[in-house]
Amino acid sequence: MVESRDKGVQTEGALPPLIRIGMFNWMRQNLFNGIFNSILTVITLLFLFKVIPPFIQWAFIDSFWLSTAEQCRAGDGACWSIIPANIRFIIFGFYPHELHWRPSVAMVLLISLLFYSKKREHWNNSLGYIWVAGLVVMGILMRGGILGLTPVESDQWGGLPLTLMLSVFGMFAAYPLGIFLALGRRSKMPAIRTICILYIEMIRGVPLISLLFMSAVLFPLFLPQGLTLNKILRAQAAIIMFTAAYIAEVVRGGLQAITRGQYEAAESLGLNYVQKMRLVILPQALKIVIPPTVGILISAFKDTSLVVIIALYDILKTTRSALANPTWMGFSPEAYIFVALIYFVCCYAMSNYSRRLEKELRT
Amino acid sequence: MNSEAISGIMKRSPEDKIIEMEGLHKWFDDFHVLQDINLTVFKGERIVICGPSGSGKSTLIRCINRLEEHQKGKIVVDGTELTNNLKNIEKIREEVGMVFQHFNLFPHLNIIENLSLGPIWVRKKPKKEAEETAMYYLEKVHIAEQAKKYPGQLSGGQQQRVAIARSLCMKPKVMLFDEPTSALDPEMVKEVLDVMINLAEEGMTMIVVSHEMGFAKSVAHRVMFMDFGKIVEENTPREFFDHPRHDRTKLFLSQILH
Numbered sequence: 314m315v316e317s318r319d320k321g322v323q324t325e326g327a328l329p330p331l332i333r334i335g336m337f338n339w340m341r342q343n344l345f346n347g348i349f350n351s352i353l354t355v356i357t358l359l360f361l362f363k364v365i366p367p368f369i370q371w372a373f374i375d376s377f378w379l380s381t382a383e384q385c386r387a388g389d390g391a392c393w394s395i396i397p398a399n400i401r402f403i404i405f406g407f408y409p410h411e412l413h414w415r416p417s418v419a420m421v422l423l424i425s426l427l428f429y430s431k432k433r434e435h436w437n438n439s440l441g442y443i444w445v446a447g448l449v450v451m452g453i454l455m456r457g458g459i460l461g462l463t464p465v466e467s468d469q470w471g472g473l474p475l476t477l478m479l480s481v482f483g484m485f486a487a488y489p490l491g492i493f494l495a496l497g498r499r500s501k502m503p504a505i506r507t508i509c510i511l512y513i514e515m516i517r518g519v520p521l522i523s524l525l526f527m528s529a530v531l532f533p534l535f536l537p538q539g540l541t542l543n544k545i546l547r548a549q550a551a552i553i554m555f556t557a558a559y560i561a562e563v564v565r566g567g568l569q570a571i572t573r574g575q576y577e578a579a580e581s582l583g584l585n586y587v588q589k590m591r592l593v594i595l596p597q598a599l600k601i602v603i604p605p606t607v608g609i610l611i612s613a614f615k616d617t618s619l620v621v622i623i624a625l626y627d628i629l630k631t632t633r634s635a636l637a638n639p640t641w642m643g644f645s646p647e648a649y650i651f652v653a654l655i656y657f658v659c660c661y662a663m664s665n666y667s668r669r670l671e672k673e674l675r676t
Numbered sequence: 677m678n679s680e681a682i683s684g685i686m687k688r689s690p691e692d693k694i695i696e697m698e699g700l701h702k703w704f705d706d707f708h709v710l711q712d713i714n715l716t717v718f719k720g721e722r723i724v725i726c727g728p729s730g731s732g733k734s735t736l737i738r739c740i741n742r743l744e745e746h747q748k749g750k751i752v753v754d755g756t757e758l759t760n761n762l763k764n765i766e767k768i769r770e771e772v773g774m775v776f777q778h779f780n781l782f783p784h785l786n787i788i789e790n791l792s793l794g795p796i797w798v799r800k801k802p803k804k805e806a807e808e809t810a811m812y813y814l815e816k817v818h819i820a821e822q823a824k825k826y827p828g829q830l831s832g833g834q835q836q837r838v839a840i841a842r843s844l845c846m847k848p849k850v851m852l853f854d855e856p857t858s859a860l861d862p863e864m865v866k867e868v869l870d871v872m873i874n875l876a877e878e879g880m881t882m883i884v885v886s887h888e889m890g891f892a893k894s895v896a897h898r899v900m901f902m903d904f905g906k907i908v909e910e911n912t913p914r915e916f917f918d919h920p921r922h923d924r925t926k927l928f929l930s931q932i933l934h
Contacts, residue, residue: 582794
């Protein structure tokens with residue numbers, strides 16, 4: 314304030330008053346303002362005091378990191394050793410042991426593609442070709458059978474590559490499908506509108522588990538004799554169909570938020586339906602619905618763990634199988650914490666990215 | 677209709693007709709919003725339509741580029757009849773610019789992108805050429821320095837000038853203005869009207885729904901008064917304001933001119 318008075322430009326009150334509060338004041342304002350809040354604060358502190366030190370003791374101080382199961386049993390701490398001991402089965406499932414480099418490379422490729430696609434400057438046509446090329450390479454790596462690679466049947470796929478594949482391709486396919494369904498639901502053509510409404514409401518009316526069952530049990534009945542679609546593809550289709558229906562409803566909400574004036578301005582310039590939607594309406598509508606869309610994508614990612622019920626070995630199932638080994642029985646908390654961390658990292662990355670994207674697109 | 681006075685303004689042949697409406701009717705459910713409208717607009721003509729709210733004046737000009745569909749009668753724009761044929765509708769919309777009361781700029785695009793969108797995608801111009809055209813018209817509406825900003829960063833008057841420039845970038849044959857100054861703060865009305873007056877001086881065919889009577893007096897060839905879905909009176913501005921013939925016109929003018 315002194316400075317500004319010297320300059321004689323700003324009068325007092327031109328800047329918001331600067332309030333300095335000490336830690337003591339901060340605590341009084343935020344933790345002990347009133348009897349009820351003081352009691353809550355004390356109870357919470359007591360609870361944290363009871364819980365956190367023992368957890369740290371268990372997880373970090375008394376814990377075993379690279380020991381045998383017997384050593385673990387002798388101690389009191391967490392037995393993280395279960396993870397290094399079983400890591401290859403947890404990550405790769407029944408994929409042949411000596412070929413683990415192939416799914417590893419495929420995963421690295423997939424993750425680098427995702428990172429590459431994060432940047433908005435890379436969003437152009439060539440990104441599509443890069444993805445198609447990446448997909449082909451990943452497919453070859455996983456399946457083998459050509460270029461001298463040993464063939465690996467898809468029923469041997471499992472673990473993290475399976476989880477990532479089901480979720481990434483599920484999301485990427487469900488998102489555009491959901492947009493088309495949302496547009497279809499608002500179409501002026503009764504036939505298209507009815508089909509979209511029926512689809513969306515029917516899919517939303519059943520749990521994902523029942524869709525997965527149907528894909529595994531019912532779907533083969535409708536296919537001509539001799540033609541079989543592999544189980545992973547069928548599960549993938551079920552996940553895409555399910556997620557798309559939810560995306561469609563979220564996108565529809567975004568479309569409804571766009572004023573009629575935007576449609577009219579686009580139309581009065583002579584833009585046709587596709588141009589109008591692509592250039593004017595969808596960019597605005599999709600931006601509005603980024604938060605709920607990412608919510609759906611995150612739950613779709615976690616829902617891939619439901620494929621266990623049709624006997625696919627995703628990462629959660631491989632972890633449980635590792636626990637079934639008598640040597641390591643009883644160390645399930647450690648293993649589950651590990652898997653939870655993997656899920657958390659992925660989900661957190663998604664929500665983080667969505668927040669960044671929202672900020673970048675704010676105009 | 678005082679046809680002598682009107683036809684005295686310009687020399688006309690039937691080929692100079694740009695818009696022709698014949699026996700036009702429109703209903704919103706059972707509300708008969710346009711009742712037997714007959715209107716011919718010639719190239720270079722400037723028409724101001726006024727009337728109380730709900731009289732159908734906005735609907736009338738929105739029928740010209742098919743933002744509203746008419747249910748009976750005929751509209752021919754630039755030699756093409758408006759029907760359900762989508763290709764024809766798009767073709768007509770390319771030639772008919774429209775400026776809205778609430779500007780309706782595209783908030784996710786910056787000003788230059790707003791202006792070049794139509795030329796690039798509809799007129800299929802190369803991006804560079806479209807942007808040059810955009811800058812040309814931005815300079816015309818005295819706002820070139822804002823080219824990289826987003827609509828939300830501009831004042832209402834600036835946004836409306838951008839909206840006018842956006843329509844002009846399509847090089848339209850007709851410009852429709854739907855109450856272009858009604859949503860503006862009073863001190864911004866003039867800057868928009870000035871742009872419209874410039875446009876008029878260059879010979880643009882304009883149909884303006886507006887209550888800016890000063891603008892009507894100085895710019896219009898014809899002024900129309902609409903009420904209850906009908907064109908009640910139309911005349912040269914001088915006759916219209918000095919000697920209105922219908923009681924409803926007189927009442928309306930007395931209310932609007934205080």
